[in-house]
Amino acid sequence: MTTARVWFITGATRGLGRAFTEAVLAAGDRVVAASRNVEPLADLAAEHPDRLVRIPLDVSDRAAVLAAADDAAAAFGGLDVVVNNAGGLLYGMVEEATEEQIRAHLDVNFFGAVWVAQAVVPHLRERGGGRLLQVTSMGTGGGMASVGFYGAGKAALDSVSEALAMEVAQFGIKVTVVQMGGYDTGLFTAGTTTAERRPEYADLHAELERMWGDEAGPAPSTAAPVILELAALPDPPRRLIVGGASYDMVQDMDRARTELYRAWEELSRKAPG
Structure with a gap:
């Protein structure tokens, strides 16, 4: 009989995080789910009262992240798999975004992810190893107009995660940079901060909107089996593109x-x- 693993998933209430949480519970594992507002997980908590713990968390608050990681490890006696998924989107040209918007965005997408990694490594090390899945993007190889700061934060996380993987391998901790493709996560709606548009970029905005179209992408649930398989691999890759079209x-x-x-x-x- 396989022992149920303990997962710690950030950004767990919508999109990919919600899909991963549902898939992990369906597989019989236990989940500590973190998000700024955990009420949307009330249905899953009622369905899995003994295998789901919810923790309200703003990952941009380092002290809160450290405390949440301690609480997550205590909930089921340790951590086996961490999915560092929380994030958002800053939509706007480089000139359009304000300093406040840029700093707030990177506080979540880059620094928040770093705080989570720093917080969980001691618990994984104490466990004798584990998996840390750093959720980034298939677009980190180059900048794209209007989403440059999103790409910048994810690219920075890519680089730090490569370094982290080398540092913690000695402890049996395996880090994978999970480069997600385009899924219907609500990132462009609920998870988006939009900069005020400048008229000088009106034509480019229109061109990008025509290029991207209205296709929302596949459901996040279609990516969840890949994450489960990845987490079960005895020797997982350092990085993985999730999505055939994105590959x-x-x-x-x-x-x-x-x-x-x-x-x-x-x-x-x-x-x-």
């Missing part, structure tokens, strides 16, 4: 970047460094 897009972006480097190789090699 193809990332490959295209990587090829285009390689071609760009090669086109300017002669200029690059004029410097000795």
